[in-house]
Structure formats: structure tokens, C-alpha cells
Amino acid sequence: MGLANGKENARSNNGAFDVSKLQKLKSKGVKKTTDTSVVVSKGSKADPKKKVTKKNRVWDDSPKDAKLDFTDPVEGNGNGNENIQVVTADQGESMMDKEEIISSDSEEDEEDEEVGKDSKPDAKKKGWFSSMFQSIAGKANLEKADLEPALKALKDRLMTKNVAEEIAEKLCESVAASLEGKKLASFTRISSTVQAAMEDALVRILTPRRSIDILRDVHAAKEQRKPYVVVFVGVNGVGKSTNLAKVAYWLLQHKVSVMMAACDTFRSGAVEQLRTHARRLQIPIFEKGYEKDPAVVAKEAIQEAARNGSEVVLVDTAGRMQDNEPLMRALSKLIYLNNPDLVLFVGEALVGNDAVDQLSKFNQKLADLSASPNPRLIDGILLTKFDTIDDKVGAALSMVYISGSPVMFVGCGQSYTDLKKLNVKAIVKTLLK
Structure with missing residues (x-):
């Protein structure tokens, strides 16, 4: 063969497959299956004298070398091990003092690339706004009827995120009031305008009105x-x-x-x-x-x-x-x-x-x-x-x-x-x- 790679060398070192013995047997014209010390065929049975039996584990009432209780003693309910004391220094730094990094969102960039194309955009690629919300070219002012489809989609999306229905309704009404009568630039989708207005409203709500330090x-x-x-x-x-x-x-x-x-x-x-x-x-x-x-x-x-x-x-x-x-x-x-x-x-x-x-x-x-x-x-x-x-x-x-x-x-x-x-x-x- 002459193709003994690293894995085969590793096997020969463990005694499981000795290539040198096999080559010697081939040179003598002896079949490889005749020597059980070299290869054991799939159908052959293992020698009962060499059978390896699993050693029974001996359990002691009071093990000294092994720790058997791997439960986390941090979160207690009053029923844990009363002898365990967790010192604060062992816990590390609280996440309150760590700055959270937000990854940049590329979804908006992908949607912006679709604007201005002659072909109709794919609804699946458009995200959660339906492809029916197209841009209004040359429309002077936005009317409530223009906003309703996008606002309906936005309300449904907020409710799937566990926002209470009445609050989602009030938010959409607020966004509609802020956009109604507003001029929409050419080639600007209503969905993008509504989403930007909603984003501003959400940031305004979630930002604390008063600082509590x-x-x-x-x-x-x-x-x-x-x-x-x-x-x-x-x-x-x-x-x-x-x-x-x-x-x-x-x-x-x-x-x-x-x-x-x-x-x-x-x-x-x-x-x-x-x-x-x-x-x-x-x-x-x-x-x-x-x-x-x-x-x-x-x-x-x-x-x-x-x-x-x-x-x-x-x-x-x-x-x-x-x-x-x-x-x-x-x-x-x-x-x-x-x-x-x-x-x-x-x-x-x-x-x-x-x-x-x-x-x-x-x-x-x-x-x-x-x-x-x-x-x-x-x-x-x-x-x-x-x-x-x-x-x-x-x-x-x-x-x-x-x-x-x-x-x-x-x-x-x-x-x-x-x-x-x-x-x-x-x-x-x-x-x-």
C-alpha cells in the first residue's frame, strides 16, 4: 500500500492495526483473516478469556474525594444548603455597569436599495410591511386614508411583540395625527415614513421624563x-x-x-x-x-x-x-x-x-x-x-x-x-x- 498516513500511524501505536505485520503477512502469501492477532473479522466472536467486564461502582455513604452536589448556590429559596456562603467577590461585575453594544441593522439599507427599481419588490424581502404600500409621486399632502394600511400593519406588529392592544391603538393614532397633512417627498414610501414616525414616538415614550440616579x-x-x-x-x-x-x-x-x-x-x-x-x-x-x-x-x-x-x-x-x-x-x-x-x-x-x-x-x-x-x-x-x-x-x-x-x-x-x-x-x- 505505502499510504500509511498520520491517523494509521496513530492506530498502529495503539496496537489496533499494525501495518508492518500486515505487509509481512502479504509477502508470505498468508490471508489476513487467518491471524486473529492482526485483524478480527466482523463475524468472529471475542475471546471469552479476554472479555472486559465493567467494574462496579462502590457508593459510600460519606464520599470524601468526590463532590456530588453540583447545584448552583447563588439563587436561593430558603431551602438550600445552609452552610454555603457565597461571597460577593466571587460573582463578578454586575451587568448594570456594563455597556451593551447594539449591532447595526442592515434591514433598512436593504429596503432602501429596492426603492426606485422598475420591477415590483418581493414581499418577502420587504420585511413586515406589505409590498402594496408603494410611494406616492407628486402627492401634495398625506391623508388619513393613505396612512391606514401602513398603520394597521404596524399595530399588528406591535401586538405580536406583546404590546397591549389599547396602547398599540393609541400609538398608531398619535402617529397618524402627526403625519396627517404632512407633505411626502417623491419616491418615498408611506411605510418608511410611518415607521420613522413610530420609532421617534417609541424612543420618546421609553426615554425617562425625569432622571433617577x-x-x-x-x-x-x-x-x-x-x-x-x-x-x-x-x-x-x-x-x-x-x-x-x-x-x-x-x-x-x-x-x-x-x-x-x-x-x-x-x-x-x-x-x-x-x-x-x-x-x-x-x-x-x-x-x-x-x-x-x-x-x-x-x-x-x-x-x-x-x-x-x-x-x-x-x-x-x-x-x-x-x-x-x-x-x-x-x-x-x-x-x-x-x-x-x-x-x-x-x-x-x-x-x-x-x-x-x-x-x-x-x-x-x-x-x-x-x-x-x-x-x-x-x-x-x-x-x-x-x-x-x-x-x-x-x-x-x-x-x-x-x-x-x-x-x-x-x-x-x-x-x-x-x-x-x-x-x-x-x-x-x-x-x-
Whole structure:
């Protein structure tokens, strides 16, 4: 043969296929299948004397050399290994302090190349606008009838991205009002004009009306010798306690001393869950157990923070549905009695139309049940489970639109570092693609 390559040499080294022996056998005129030491045919059976048996594993009740528990101790629910402590330095940098890079979108460039061609553009290449929306050459002003087909397509697209129907309708009405009567340049597609107007509207909505800089406000409160108080509110099961711990971790990275206040005195296991996070982050926690008035517990926690020098108090509250009158009254009392610096609504990115109902009713109840003539409402939004929604990012738009409050934090994973800022450009790009 004379074609022994690297792979065959490797095989010969392992004793599986020796080329030199085969060549010697050929020169002697002996068939290769006669020597079982060289090649074993497919039909032959292995020698029972050389049969390799699998060695049984011996399990010991207390293995010393192997670690059998590979569970991640970061995300706790109060039922984990109580002896494991996760130090904050082991987790890395919070995503809040990392800049997110957005890739350039080439879809618009591809659509622009199609404008001016004599042939009819392919609907599949046009993206989500139908090929029926052609340019209007020489038309003086846009009329509502001209805009309706493009706006209808845009509304449907927003709703597929989980934007609440009534908000998508209002946005389209706003865009129509801004474009009606406007002159359209020649060879400009109505779809492009509508999309540009909608993009401006979305950026305007998602951009915070007022700046909330927590780190700056924390230092301002420190100069006044009082702790900065944040109250986390929201419906059941959205992840308030877990994301409260993520915010605590981010503050710790900025050398801010934090204390947790366990004011969820209703749900079984809530205090233990927060206690687990506090132990893993190695920060103090104020707790009074269950069946206590959460407003009083929060007040005592703030007093304790002032005594021990904690700069920030993160108040965990019980999850409650927006229609639960007794629990909403208790929440209103907590906010009125303690006058926190920030009221954060924690909501899921998974919700669609329900986001509008939750936020609007929370604000309405806080206003109706407050004893103050100027009641405190929701100041900001923490959006959880953002990593589970793919391109269905409409809940962020719905929440901001209905409340006027900015999305301050976005939870996007299962560790303490998985908390980031809302990237407005990325959200708008996803909504319109």
C-alpha cells in the first residue's frame, strides 16, 4: 500500500492495526483473516478469556474525594444548603455597569436599495410591511386614508411583540395625527415614513421624563444622615425578593452599605428566603417574623439602619394582586408611614395586556387608599425574567406608557450579576423589526 498516513500511524501505536505485520503477512502469501492477532473479522466472536467486564461502582455513604452536589448556590429559596456562603467577590461585575453594544441593522439599507427599481419588490424581502404600500409621486399632502394600511400593519406588529392592544391603538393614532397633512417627498414610501414616525414616538415614550440616579441620591441622603429607602412592590410570583438581592449586590459593588428589611409577613418562607440572600451577600437583615404589621416592621428597620450606619434599606413586601383590597390598603399604609425615597414596581416581562391592568390599578389603589393629599405612586419599574421572552418586549413599553415611570432595572438571569439597564434603542429596534 505505502499510504500509511498520520491517523494509521496513530492506530498502529495503539496496537489496533499494525501495518508492518500486515505487509509481512502479504509477502508470505498468508490471508489476513487467518491471524486473529492482526485483524478480527466482523463475524468472529471475542475471546471469552479476554472479555472486559465493567467494574462496579462502590457508593459510600460519606464520599470524601468526590463532590456530588453540583447545584448552583447563588439563587436561593430558603431551602438550600445552609452552610454555603457565597461571597460577593466571587460573582463578578454586575451587568448594570456594563455597556451593551447594539449591532447595526442592515434591514433598512436593504429596503432602501429596492426603492426606485422598475420591477415590483418581493414581499418577502420587504420585511413586515406589505409590498402594496408603494410611494406616492407628486402627492401634495398625506391623508388619513393613505396612512391606514401602513398603520394597521404596524399595530399588528406591535401586538405580536406583546404590546397591549389599547396602547398599540393609541400609538398608531398619535402617529397618524402627526403625519396627517404632512407633505411626502417623491419616491418615498408611506411605510418608511410611518415607521420613522413610530420609532421617534417609541424612543420618546421609553426615554425617562425625569432622571433617577440611585447612587447620586444615596450619597445625598448620606449627607443628610439618613438611610435611602427603597420599597419593592408587585403581584405574586414575579421575583421581588430575588431581584431585591440583585439590586443589593449592585449597590455593594459601589461600596454602599445595605440592609434588607423582611416586611413580607404574609407568605410562608418569605423571611427565610430573604435571610438566605442576606447571608450569602453578607449583609444585615431586619426581621420580626410573621403576622406583624409590615408598616411597623419597615419603620423599625429604617430606625435600626440609622443607628448602625446602613446607607440603603431595601424593603421586601408581600406579593399582592391589584384587586386585593386589604393587602393594597396595608401597602398604602407602609408607604404613607415611612415615606420611602423610591417605590419600585416589580413586574414580569412575560405579561401582555395584564401589565396595563396591574400598573394602573396599583397606582389607583395607592392614590385612593392613601391618607395623604399628595399620595406617593410608583416611581420606577424593575422588569424581571427578561431573558425568557425572546422578541416579545412589548411589556416594557406598556408599563412605561401607562405609568409614566421609567424602567430602572431589568432582570435577565439566575445570578446576582444578572441585572442591567433598559437599552431603549434595542427595545425600539426589536419592536419594529
